[in-house]
Structures are given as C-alpha cells and as structure tokens.
Amino acid sequence: xxxxxxxxxxPRDETEFHYGGxxxxxxxxxxxxxxxxxxxxxxxxxxxxxxAYAERWVHSxxxxxxxxxxxxxxxxxxQAIYPMGTPAPGTSAQETNAQAPEGASK
Amino acid sequence: xxxxxxxTASNNGVREARRSPAAHLAGIFEAASLxxxxxxxxxxxxxMAGIRVQRAxxxxxxxxxxxxxxxxxCGEVAGNGAVSVLWLGPAEFLxxxxxxxxxxxxxDLLPALTEALGDGQGQVVDLSANxxxxxxxxxxxxxxxxxxxxxxLHPRSFKTGTALATEIxxxxxxxxxxxxxxxxxxxxxxxxxxxxxxxxxGMREFASPEVP
Numbered sequence: 077x078x079x080x081x082x083x084x085x086x087p088r089d090e091t092e093f094h095y096g097g098x099x100x101x102x103x104x105x106x107x108x109x110x111x112x113x114x115x116x117x118x119x120x121x122x123x124x125x126x127x128a129y130a131e132r133w134v135h136s137x138x139x140x141x142x143x144x145x146x147x148x149x150x151x152x153x154x155q156a157i158y159p160m161g162t163p164a165p166g167t168s169a170q171e172t173n174a175q176a177p178e179g180a181s182k
Numbered sequence: 183x184x185x186x187x188x189x190t191a192s193n194n195g196v197r198e199a200r201r202s203p204a205a206h207l208a209g210i211f212e213a214a215s216l217x218x219x220x221x222x223x224x225x226x227x228x229x230m231a232g233i234r235v236q237r238a239x240x241x242x243x244x245x246x247x248x249x250x251x252x253x254x255x256c257g258e259v260a261g262n263g264a265v266s267v268l269w270l271g272p273a274e275f276l277x278x279x280x281x282x283x284x285x286x287x288x289x290d291l292l293p294a295l296t297e298a299l300g301d302g303q304g305q306v307v308d309l310s311a312n313x314x315x316x317x318x319x320x321x322x323x324x325x326x327x328x329x330x331x332x333x334x335l336h337p338r339s340f341k342t343g344t345a346l347a348t349e350i351x352x353x354x355x356x357x358x359x360x361x362x363x364x365x366x367x368x369x370x371x372x373x374x375x376x377x378x379x380x381x382x383x384g385m386r387e388f389a390s391p392e393v394p
Contacts, residue, residue: 084272085256085346089332092349137354138347139256139271 081157084139096132098122099144100164128155130164197287202226203314203374207382214382216389220322222381224374225315225366229284231277231292232307233267233299241302248298249277257344259358265291268345268356276309276356284310313356314374318381319364322388327365329384331357351380 078090104110104118123129129149134142146156146164156165204211204224215221235242237252246252250262253269260267264283268276283289295306318326324335330351334340345358353376356368369377 088348091352137349140274141271 078152078154080133080145080154082135082138082141083143083157083159084141085135088135088138092135092137093133094136096134096142099130099132125149132160200227203371204316204378207375207378210382211378214385214389216320218320220318220320220326220385220388222316222318222378222385224378225317227281228310228315229279229281229289229291230309230312231279231295232309232312233275233277233295233304234273235275235299235302235304236273239302239304241299241304244298244300244302245295245304245306248294249275257341257346259343259345268358270347270356273304284308311371313368313370316367316369316374316378316381317360317364318367319361320388321363322385323363323365325388326381326384327357327367330380333357337362351377351384353377353380 079087080090080093081087082093101118101122104114107115107118110118127148127150128146130144130146132142133145134140142160144158144160144162144164145154146158147154158165202224203226205226208224211222211224215223233245233249233252235245235252237246237254242252246260249260249267250265251260252267252275253260256269258269261277265277265279268278270276277291277295279289279291281287283291285292292306292308299306327350328335331348333346333348340346340359342359342361345356347354347356349355350357350367350369353369353373355373355377358366358368360366367377367381
C-alpha cells in the first residue's frame with residue numbers, strides 16, 4: 077500500500093484517497109471545433125507512461141482536497157506532490173502554457 | 183426557560199419518538215464494556231452543523247465569533263464551552279454542540295451561525311442527523327482503535343483535544359481524542375451498526391476475564 081503525504085493532512089494510507097487519472101490534460105480551447113475523433117481522444121485517451129507519471133489524487137476520507145502527484149509507475153516511488161494548477165516539477169514554463177490549469181477541466 | 187418549554191411542547195413528541203442509529207446496540211455495548219479497561223457507549227443526537235467558509239474572509243470571522251473560533255490546521259479543534267469546531271478541510275468545518283443547542287429543543291446555534299454567515303460566501307447546514315457518536319474509553323481504548331486505524335495514535339503524536347478524519351475498520355470516521363484514554367468516534371449514521379459491532383469485537387479480548 078502507498079503511504080501518500082496529503083498536503084493538508086500529512087501521511088495517510090492509500091485507501092483514504094481516490095485516484096483522478098492523468099494530470100495536466102488541457103481542456104480544448106474550442107470544443108466545438110473538434111471532430112468526433114479528436115473529442116474522443118480528449119475524453120478517453122491517456123498516456124501510458126513507463127516511469128514518472130503526473131496524476132491527480134483526492135484525499136476523499138480526509139480533507140477532500142485534490143492535489144497532483146508525480147509517481148513512478150514502475151517502482152511506485154512518489155517523486156513529488158504539488159498543488160492543482162501548477163506545472164509538474166521539472167517542466168518548463170513553455171510547457172506550462174500549453175497545459176490548462178486543472179480547474180478548467182473539472 | 184419559558185421559550186424552551188414552548189419549543190419542547192411544540193415538538194409533538196418528535197423527540198420521544200426519535201431513535202438513534204445505534205440504539206439497538208445499547209445492550210450489546212453494556213455487556214461488552216468493562217469499567218476502566220474498555221468501555222463503549224453511544225452519545226446520540228448531538229447538534230452538528232457543517233460549515234463551508236473561507237477562514238480568512240469576513241464571513242469566516244463572523245462565524246468564528248459565534249462558534250468560538252475556526253481551527254486553522256488539520257487536527258485542531260476550536261470552540262468555546264459546549265460548542266466545538268472541528269477542522270475537516272481548509273474551508274470546511276464541523277460544529278458540534280450538545281443536543282439542546284438545536285432549535286427544536288429551544289437552542290439557537292444554527293440560526294446564529296446562519297445569521298453570522300449572512301450573504302457571505304459559504305454555507306451552514308444542519309447535520310445533526312448525519313453522524314452519531316461512540317465514546318470509547320478505558321486503558322485499552324487505544325489498543326482497540328489501533329486494530330483498525332493506521333494513524334499513529336500514540337500520545338506523543340495524537341494529542342488530547344485533537345480530531346482527525348480518517349478510517350477505522352474501513353469506515354470513514356472522525357476520531358476525536360477527548361481525554362488521555364477517551365476517544366469519540368463519529369461514523370455516519372448508516373455505518374453505526376457495522377462500526378459499533380466492529381468495535382465491540384475489538385474490545386472482546388480486553389473485556390473478557392483473563393484465562394490463566
């Protein structure tokens with residue numbers, strides 16, 4: 077079981093959290109301009125990364141707040157925990173601009 | 183106390199007809215308790231109000247003046263006298279008061295909180311029927327809880343007077359340490375039967391006569 081450090085509550089068991097899928101999936105600027113395939117790719121297609129992977133988690137039985145986590149999908153090592161709406165550690169500002177804040181995709 | 187009497191009379195016997203979520207376990211709780219070692223009982227019908235407000239906002243300050251403060255961090259409990267305010271999230275709090283603080287029994291806690299919020303951003307919701315309270319006490323109370331809770335409950339880490347939202351026996355609860363050996367466990371009403379029986383099962387080895 078993972079021991080996840082909630083930014084508000086400190087380290088808690090993984091069972092207190094829920095998984096929210098890949099982080100930094102930008103909402104399309106103009107959804108009406110997309111064809112069905114592009115819309116389906118936005119909705120359902122996600123990276124299947126081997127290694128560091130940015131994902132969203134919510135502390136559902138604790139403070140009920142969302143946060144981002146950078147986790148290694150091979151070793152399960154938690155490399156970073158950072159707030160919603162901020163870029164993953166190690167990404168450039170250029171990449172940040174290409175990614176909509178998390179709130180936009182809710 | 184004329185108003186109190188009037189409010190009680192206007193209740194039409196609702197209070198007498200009310201049944202707490204673990205009322206049917208009272209006998210089991212009594213049989214499972216051993217004084218000073220591990221005791222469990224239900225404290226039903228506490229008045230509770232869920233509050234969502236930004237602590238730093240004006241509305242937050244107004245609510246804090248009614249509730250006796252708003253806690254700032256995880257685990258902290260604010261309050262004055264009989265009213266306690268538990269931290270549930272950065273902008274989410276649970277106000278807990280005795281049963282007679284409810285307006286159906288002549289209290290004025292919820293109207294006062296609602297008035298304090300005014301037209302500020304946030305909400306005040308009557309959650310009195312949402313959770314029940316199990317009081318678990320005795321020298322082995324911590325051992326009972328540790329069977330199903332992964333938090334560090336040692337006194338050096340879990341101080342008296344703090345409350346944490348966590349899981350006990352896979353049930354989401356609020357765990358509130360009221361004294362050195364006294365804990366209050368607040369499960370939602372529908373989990374009360376399961377968690378009550380689960381705690382009684384956990385108490386069995388401590389509350390049984392020792393086998394030589």
